[in-house]
Amino acid sequence: MSSETLYVYAIIPAGSPAPTGAGINGSQLHTVEAEPVSAVVHTHHAGPYEGPDEDVKRWVLEHSDVIEECWNQASSVLPVSFNVMVQASETSGATAAEQLRGWLQDSGQELKQRLQELAGTSELRVEIALDAAQFPQNEPEVLEATRELAGKPAGVRRLLEKRLEKVQRRLTDAGADRLYPDYRMRLAAQCQQIQDYATTQRPEGTVSVLSAACLVDSERISELGAELTQIQQEQPSARIRFLGPWPPYSFVDIDAGAGSASTPQEGKSSAET
Template sequence: MTGGLYVYAVVAGKPAELGTGIDGAALEVVAGPGDLAAVVHRHAAGPYEGADDDVRRWVVEHSDVVERVWESTGAVLPMSFNVIVAEGEETPARSRLEGWLTAGGRLLRERLDALENRVELRVEIGLDQHRVAERHPDVVAMREDLETRPPGVRRLLGKRLDQLEREVTDALADDLYQQYRRRLAAVSEELSENRSARPGEGVVPVLTVSLLVPRDAIPAVGQELAAVQDEEPAAVIRYLGPWPPYSFADVPGLAGPTPT
């Protein structure tokens, strides 16, 4: 095998059906110690770069490979898009990848065992600021006052009203954050936060998390979110997955393959 290697995932055992990867590239496995293996395709070029539509397609094709090997083997350590092991001047890419698998073999195996038959779920909880604010006496009073004012004043007060609604909802979101986080942690094995998530217009974020959950425990997460919705009608909940455990695939203390 010559040239670089594009790496999709690390698995335990060879998947039953490898199929093809990005742009129809033939998939292969590079064996590590024991039954560890990396799913790859030969890739002599640099990182995948191009028009937005092309990049989106490549990312989807990458994800499709990860999902196939995940379903086939029951556990996977997914690589992010564009992880490429370059051909070295003295060391072939295959040897570099085999060395990485060998050096991290114990940690990789332990992490794969921990992720077996586990899925990632993404949960986003926010609050509709209008529904929250309509319960607050200061907001109710300002809205009533707004109706009696001339159009020019209404525009000015409307901005103040929106700011007050936001402040009221921010305060409630702060109060609910720890409670919701504890409840979701209780129905998952691991929890990873994404503080950079951006909710829709008029929605104040409470928390966005990825949960690592056994497959047979997925219904418990849905039940907990249904309870949150019943308790707080202003809650805006998005519940996505199940996915391969992208957010939980890191192996502490182990560097990934060297990208080109």
């Protein structure tokens, strides 16, 4: 594919300063504007980015750097996924820029509204897990299984340890079920929106209680942090990861156009008090 395409990084409010840094592989950035929004892009001459994992990682980071810069400079940003490109139309003969402008105009009001809603917010990720060895350490079942280990030959111990591990995980998982509602409620009280996600990283020997992307007023991140400190103090076997702040990647919530099979939408309806 040799025709000229536009690689899209982000959508920002029209009139925001264009990012000064470089894009993927040092490419030069510019904006395509269509009131009330504009798109941050570079002119691309090849197909999608493909290659070894190491290259993909680097490209994704360069992509995210551009979004970061937009996020720091513009009042608000809608991050666009990696490897999204706009192509010239073969049927109408419209250039890539015209195609993109057309899409921005069609979805302009929706995009603008979401930009306003996300202004001044950050995404933080909270992962709370329980140490499966520590959490149930005083449960009778665990004490019993531990006692059984003593004085047994190595082979038997190997099996008994496996069983102990199973017991620990089951008890910890039941504990996680009990703790989740409280943690969820306390985090939600500090957030504008919350979205559970499946953890990609599980530290060895832990059971996940809650993994959530949190949309937070950028001024109030420390309040969320304080709540987590509180949780840590109450529950010494909790292992907490607190990541961010990032642009609101998980809360873009826009599926422009029709009939795509992209990320599932939250089952939400009206907000009210």
